[in-house]
Amino acid sequence: MPKNCNFIEKLREVGLRPTKQRIKMCEVLYNREKTFHFTINDLVKMISEKMNEKISLATVYNTVHAFEKKGYLKEISIDSHKSYFDTNTSAHHHFFDEDTHELIDCDDNDIDPVNIKKNITGKKINSVEVLVRIASDNQTQK
Amino acid sequence: MPKNCNFIEKLREVGLRPTKQRIKMCEVLYNREKTFHFTINDLVKMISEKMNEKISLATVYNTVHAFEKKGYLKEISIDSHKSYFDTNTSAHHHFFDEDTHELIDCDDNDIDPVNIKKNITGKKINSVEVLVRIASDNQTQK
DNA sequence: AATCTACATTATAATAATTCTAAACTATTG
DNA sequence: CAATAGTTTAGAATTATTATAATGTAGATT
Structure with a gap:
């Protein structure tokens, strides 16, 4: 996903409703120079640090999986104890x-x-x- | 580990006490033609099917990890939701x-x-x- | 062979990661 | 702007794994 893209459009294109939470997650994940790796836990921390509104843990799980299914994220299995995700798909x-x-x-x-x-x-x-x-x-x- | 080897000796060689449970697990894992893959759950089933004495789940975890540390088993990360182990080390x-x-x-x-x-x-x-x-x-x- | 000691096993409790549930909410359609 | 289908949410439930603490056992020492 490019830097300054319209996340609303991008989400709509793949059939995901552009909700406040999903747009927020797009910003955290894709408004940056380089792709990166994270766990769900990391992501929850990142969101709660950068945003003033809170987000439900279940939503983070849901959204990560929705993004994964639509090709916005890729899961990496390295360590069996944690799920890592990669914004480089x-x-x-x-x-x-x-x-x-x-x-x-x-x-x-x-x-x-x-x-x-x-x-x-x-x-x-x-x-x-x-x-x-x-x-x-x-x-x-x- | 070869087919008809003495598991007691093998265990002792790497500093694992040859307990009844560990020998039982060796038999289930290594008394076979080919190496194979399994989850902890699979292994518990295999043991309880083949043996008449029961074994504690905690022991299976402990023993699998002991075997892994000593190079008798290898962990494979494919699917983040389950730990697979491989008898091909x-x-x-x-x-x-x-x-x-x-x-x-x-x-x-x-x-x-x-x-x-x-x-x-x-x-x-x-x-x-x-x-x-x-x-x-x-x-x-x- | 009896005793000792360190390591193992066990059932159960605890923890951690993830998924489910069902009610409240919201984006889209008509 | 009402209907509806998809979404979010808090919390409960589930699943996989690890910790606990009491009991048991292998191997060494007498």
Whole structure:
């Protein structure tokens, strides 16, 4: 979603009613330079810090899932205990820092295209994503 | 872990006391031809079906985590809502069937080595894993 | 083999993340 | 501007997982 777009129009285009809460969430998520990753918890904090009106937790869940279904957000499964979401909805790869639990986007130049040689009949490939787990290198570990 | 191995010895080797419950779990997990994937819930069912003595849910959690820490099991994050574990503990890639939610192992021949060009200073790469999401191909989807 | 001690198991309680519910609200349609 | 279909909300319910504290057991020590 571009920077200064009309969120009302964008929401309407995909069949989501442009409610106050959804527009507010769009602003928090997309009025920024770079895409980013967050958990539901993070998002609730961000909203309550930036906005003066409160929003229900259930609405945040509903809206995140509505956005995900419409392709405005992408869920990333790294850590089974939390759902991470990504405002970068294109297929892309990640580094995951196991020390800090930080998730870092790769761009296409960081990883060469992955060559899949296996073919499963009747099935098409929806996406190919690489997860590179990294950690501090300050000591020699076997 | 090989088929007919002595689980008592194996457990002792890594410093886990060979309790009745842990041996039972080893049998359920490793006395089989092929590696497989499961959730905690699956495992509890498998144990209660195959064995006549009951086992506490807490013990299953404890034991799975003990096994994971010692390299007997590997956790796979695909779906944020459930923890999947894999008795194949080597670094390997997966296909995930989005229709059936089935997880399929790849062997090394299925996917060419992934070339990571990005380097993060002070960090070493722990693992590189590819997830290929597949789905039924019976109709043309954009 | 009896005893000791650290580690394990257990049932249950607690916590955390997410979903459900049903009433109140609001954007859109006519 | 009334009807209605979709939305928000607080709180209850559900689900997955972890903590607790009492009891049990493996392995070491006598």
